[in-house]
Amino acid sequence: MNKRIPNYSIERKKARWGWIFVAPTLIFFSLFSFYPIFNALYTSLFKKKLLSLKPPDFIGLDNYSYLLKSSDFWNSMRATVVFTLGTFVPLLIFSLIFAIFIMSRKRFQNFFQLAYYSPAVLSSVVAAVIWLLIFDPRGLGNQWLNSIMNTPGIDHKWLANSVMVQMSTMLVYFWKYVGYFTIIFIVGLASIPQSIYEAAKIDGANDWKNFWYITLPLLKPTTILVSIISMLQCLRTFSTQYLFTQGGAPLAPINVITLNIYHTAIRDHQIGRASAMSIILFVIMMLFTWVQFKSSRADEISY
Amino acid sequence: MKKLFTIFLFVLLLSMTMNAAANLEITFWTHEDPNRTEIEDRYIAEFEQANAGVTIKRVTSGSGQIQELILTAFAANQGPDIFNMSIEDEYAYIANERLAPIDFQAAGYPSLQAVYDAYIPGVLDPVTYKGQLYGLPLELTNWCIFINKKVFRDAGLDPEKDYPKTWEEMVEVSDKLCIREGEILNRRGFDFRYPYYLVAMVPMVEQLGGQLISDDGKTAIVNDQAWIKFLKFMQEWGPSGRNLGSPTYTNARKLFNMDNNDIGMCHTGLYQIGRINADNPAFYESKEWMVVPFPKFENAVKDVPAAYYGHYYMVNGQKPKENQQMAWKFIAYMLSHPEEYLTKVNIVQPTVELMGSETYKSMPYSDVFTNDMAKGHIVYYGENSAKIQSHIREAVESVMLAGVSPEDALKTLRRKVQEVLDEG
Numbered sequence: 001m002n003k004r005i006p007n008y009s010i011e012r013k014k015a016r017w018g019w020i021f022v023a024p025t026l027i028f029f030s031l032f033s034f035y036p037i038f039n040a041l042y043t044s045l046f047k048k049k050l051l052s053l054k055p056p057d058f059i060g061l062d063n064y065s066y067l068l069k070s071s072d073f074w075n076s077m078r079a080t081v082v083f084t085l086g087t088f089v090p091l092l093i094f095s096l097i098f099a100i101f102i103m104s105r106k107r108f109q110n111f112f113q114l115a116y117y118s119p120a121v122l123s124s125v126v127a128a129v130i131w132l133l134i135f136d137p138r139g140l141g142n143q144w145l146n147s148i149m150n151t152p153g154i155d156h157k158w159l160a161n162s163v164m165v166q167m168s169t170m171l172v173y174f175w176k177y178v179g180y181f182t183i184i185f186i187v188g189l190a191s192i193p194q195s196i197y198e199a200a201k202i203d204g205a206n207d208w209k210n211f212w213y214i215t216l217p218l219l220k221p222t223t224i225l226v227s228i229i230s231m232l233q234c235l236r237t238f239s240t241q242y243l244f245t246q247g248g249a250p251l252a253p254i255n256v257i258t259l260n261i262y263h264t265a266i267r268d269h270q271i272g273r274a275s276a277m278s279i280i281l282f283v284i285m286m287l288f289t290w291v292q293f294k295s296s297r298a299d300e301i302s303y
Numbered sequence: 304m305k306k307l308f309t310i311f312l313f314v315l316l317l318s319m320t321m322n323a324a325a326n327l328e329i330t331f332w333t334h335e336d337p338n339r340t341e342i343e344d345r346y347i348a349e350f351e352q353a354n355a356g357v358t359i360k361r362v363t364s365g366s367g368q369i370q371e372l373i374l375t376a377f378a379a380n381q382g383p384d385i386f387n388m389s390i391e392d393e394y395a396y397i398a399n400e401r402l403a404p405i406d407f408q409a410a411g412y413p414s415l416q417a418v419y420d421a422y423i424p425g426v427l428d429p430v431t432y433k434g435q436l437y438g439l440p441l442e443l444t445n446w447c448i449f450i451n452k453k454v455f456r457d458a459g460l461d462p463e464k465d466y467p468k469t470w471e472e473m474v475e476v477s478d479k480l481c482i483r484e485g486e487i488l489n490r491r492g493f494d495f496r497y498p499y500y501l502v503a504m505v506p507m508v509e510q511l512g513g514q515l516i517s518d519d520g521k522t523a524i525v526n527d528q529a530w531i532k533f534l535k536f537m538q539e540w541g542p543s544g545r546n547l548g549s550p551t552y553t554n555a556r557k558l559f560n561m562d563n564n565d566i567g568m569c570h571t572g573l574y575q576i577g578r579i580n581a582d583n584p585a586f587y588e589s590k591e592w593m594v595v596p597f598p599k600f601e602n603a604v605k606d607v608p609a610a611y612y613g614h615y616y617m618v619n620g621q622k623p624k625e626n627q628q629m630a631w632k633f634i635a636y637m638l639s640h641p642e643e644y645l646t647k648v649n650i651v652q653p654t655v656e657l658m659g660s661e662t663y664k665s666m667p668y669s670d671v672f673t674n675d676m677a678k679g680h681i682v683y684y685g686e687n688s689a690k691i692q693s694h695i696r697e698a699v700e701s702v703m704l705a706g707v708s709p710e711d712a713l714k715t716l717r718r719k720v721q722e723v724l725d726e727g
Contacts, residue, residue, distance in 0.1 A: 050378045051399040153485015159551040248550030250700040
């Protein structure tokens, strides 16, 4: 007769405790992330008005086909892509430069970290309001630039010109988040063992070679992480564009997908169509997350 | 013992039910207006004293946020008992049948007809739907031009004679009033209130013979020439034209009260007088400001001033009957003080009694507003008026700021507004 012996191994006990500890987060995520996602997916299949008490009409994929034919939606895609590329590339490059600069300092490292990071503490709304004042035609933006370039009286149309308003939103985002990504790079740089640099020094490598052949390759996982996080952040941008348009900036150049979702739901009351747009944005973001996972696995580094 | 416990439970439940009935909380969401808050807080205290067990919870939000807050609350079936917004934002609530019709008895009227008779003709039409009345006006507002006389004199103009009567004169006068530092306007002559395209800009098109929507409600954009002339005017007004103003400058109405020599004229409602007094009593007392009618184009085919709009108090139809009745009773109590609203807040409740009263007639410049209102019409309102307004905004911005030709901007505007109409 076979008697089943219960497996009370330490691993199983650990795993059980693991599940217990993870459970609150899983419940939280299910409630506040997974449920809204599935609800949005379900809602996107209906013609539903936000204020209507009547049952919504099932229209299948009509909201998606409408969006794919809508010039407004494609303009939002363009605005999002332009903003994302225009922001995350400088963010990536400059946060790396700033991190190397801070790490190379023998003194005031903490001061520089604090100085770069401080804008990230501000809420996006506060940051946008500060920059709205700076970008006012009579504000500091024109005064600074005109005094630097010796061009008195020129209105650089920070918010009025189609190109400039896109640059302005990028500038605000860059200012706000460069410190955050600098800190991530600093952590990445600190994890590279000094012994590798010492060995390279014995072999006669200079600073440039150290950076090019040691720092940059060994920072690849951090670089990929920063690029994916910053890209996802940029895809989700909303408050800067929202507040700028409230401040009189033209909508079309900076009508990013999130702003379009907001207008479609809140102004137009078309919650089904807004849900379809949010699902498309979700798919795009999932795609980048998948790229992140693939890349990070391929680039695991052990010293 | 069991019996005693049952009796105790019954008494407890009964007392809880009675307590709940006696303690009725009415939530009241409205936009910020310090002058109104002062008097409405007093009305609340008086009403609560007269109606034992009733609590009125008044919550204010910025005028830019209140629409979103109320919309999201209603979408979650958690709207307040009482709210108010401008009619172009409120109409969707009527069309989607989210409101409770007026309880005329609770509001103290002998009949529904008596409510209509108490107000000037037509003013309750926007809130009448399928034979039911869904709102009572907190205020009816139209815009005229406010002038800072000092700025005029500083530019060598006589405000009494040289104020602009036409839009063409508005361009010339504004040009003279402007103080420029290169391309930057340190003082503007006049500037528009850019978010409000339906109130002030559609009437400008109507002066030229155009319409936003045809009379049968099926066709968007009537009379292309009128629209193109209006869009050319706005193009000329903007930074790439004669550079007289732009949506990116600080709202002219906000600057006007401060009298800081940065704006000569703005357009706004009678309520602005109360706000000048509150913000800058010295400027108010100096009488260095005046109000003149809304201009029209030289070759206008219609004498159309700025459209008037109403803020109506409405009651949430999803609340219990008891709340609805108490809400209408409270609204009627607040609105039973039209003269105080006029003198303290400078807002006009369009009752027959108030409009004919000495108090209204003796208000400075009330005749200017009354004359313009008599020639005007209510702002365009519909379930999608906010979306249509946004499309007009895009058209105006594209010609003023993005270098799009008026013809192309009009083509896009027509397509978008027609799509809104077709979608219904």
